[in-house]
Amino acid sequence: MAEQYPYHPSEHYAFPRDPIEQAEEELRIYDTPYEFQESVEVLKSMYQWTACFKSLEQYAVYAADLRPAPPDGVAVRSGFNEEFFSGALMATHVNVAPAPPGTKRVILNNNFLAGLDWNPEKDAIEQSIKERLDDWAGGETDNWAEFLAEQDARYQAVATALAERMFEGRENALERELDFLVGFTFASNIVWQAARQGEKYVR
Numbered sequence: 001m002a003e004q005y006p007y008h009p010s011e012h013y014a015f016p017r018d019p020i021e022q023a024e025e026e027l028r029i030y031d032t033p034y035e036f037q038e039s040v041e042v043l044k045s046m047y048q049w050t051a052c053f054k055s056l057e058q059y060a061v062y063a064a065d066l067r068p069a070p071p072d073g074v075a076v077r078s079g080f081n082e083e084f085f086s087g088a089l090m091a092t093h094v095n096v097a098p099a100p101p102g103t104k105r106v107i108l109n110n111n112f113l114a115g116l117d118w119n120p121e122k123d124a125i126e127q128s129i130k131e132r133l134d135d136w137a138g139g140e141t142d143n144w145a146e147f148l149a150e151q152d153a154r155y156q157a158v159a160t161a162l163a164e165r166m167f168e169g170r171e172n173a174l175e176r177e178l179d180f181l182v183g184f185t186f187a188s189n190i191v192w193q194a195a196r197q198g199e200k201y202v203r
Contacts, residue, residue, distance in 0.1 A: 015098070022094040023158035033168040040086050040166070043093050051111035052092060056187060058113050060085035062130050066137045066179065083167075083176045087183030090162055095191050103195050110194045137182045144185040159184050 016022040030036040047053040063081040096104050113129075116122055136144055148156055162184065163177040170176065 018098055019094045020152065020154045020158055022098045023090075023155075023162060026090070026094065027158065027161055027165060030165070033165060033170070036162075036165045040090065043089055047089065047092070047108070050108040051114075052108045052191075053089070055110075055112040055114075056085060056088045056092065058116075059088065059129075059133070059186070060183070062126065063133050063137075063179075063183070065130070066133065066182065081179060081183070083179035084183035084186075086166060087163065087180035087185075088187035089183075090166075090180075091159075091184040091187035092191055094158075095188065095195075099195070106197075107191055107194050112190055112194070133182075133186070136186055137179075144182045147185050147189060148181070 016025050026036070026039065030039045044053075057080075060081045061079060063084040064079050066081060066084065092107070096107055099107070116125060119125060148159060151159075159181060163180040166180055167173040167176045
């Protein structure tokens with residue numbers, strides 16, 4: 001017997017069931033670079049009060065120096081890697097949006113850098129984080145490209161498509177896409193770890 005809907009079947013909306021479907025939905029809805037960039041700004045407003053968002057912002061500060069300085073030394077790098085942050089935020093969103101409520105809470109309430117400001121070893125820990133990010137961005141082992149290559153082919157495809165949509169037609173697009181993907185894979189990794197660690201508390 002056919003499934004019954006309270007409206008015409010053609011109007012039925014199937015909500016994304018996993019991060020891949022959520023990412024595909026983002027690409028479908030925001031099908032121009034301008035619309036996609038605007039959607040990232042909306043995500044910032046949606047998640048800005050969460051502990052997870054705050055820690056992603058801090059990681060983006062640590063990731064500010066991932067790119068090498070230009071040969072002429074003229075360009076001044078900001079203290080915030082916007083491309084890394086956009087990728088990290090998008091990864092968090094596509095993983096959180098289709099997740100069960102309990103898993104959402106576990107991830108969004110997780111400040112990955114909790115207690116750092118009061119830690120007497122703060123300077124050493126921050127240096128370690130920067131080194132970890134540098135390795136993630138271009139190290140020979142456990143870097144973002146190897147991590148992405150280990151994932152489902154569809155996850156690899158949507159991650160790349162998200163980066164391309166974000167920076168299509170913009171200056172230094174390829175370089176910015178790479179920073180986006182570094183952030184996307186980094187956040188995917190820590191969000192998945194948080195979700196796994198929190199499973200025993202989720203009901």
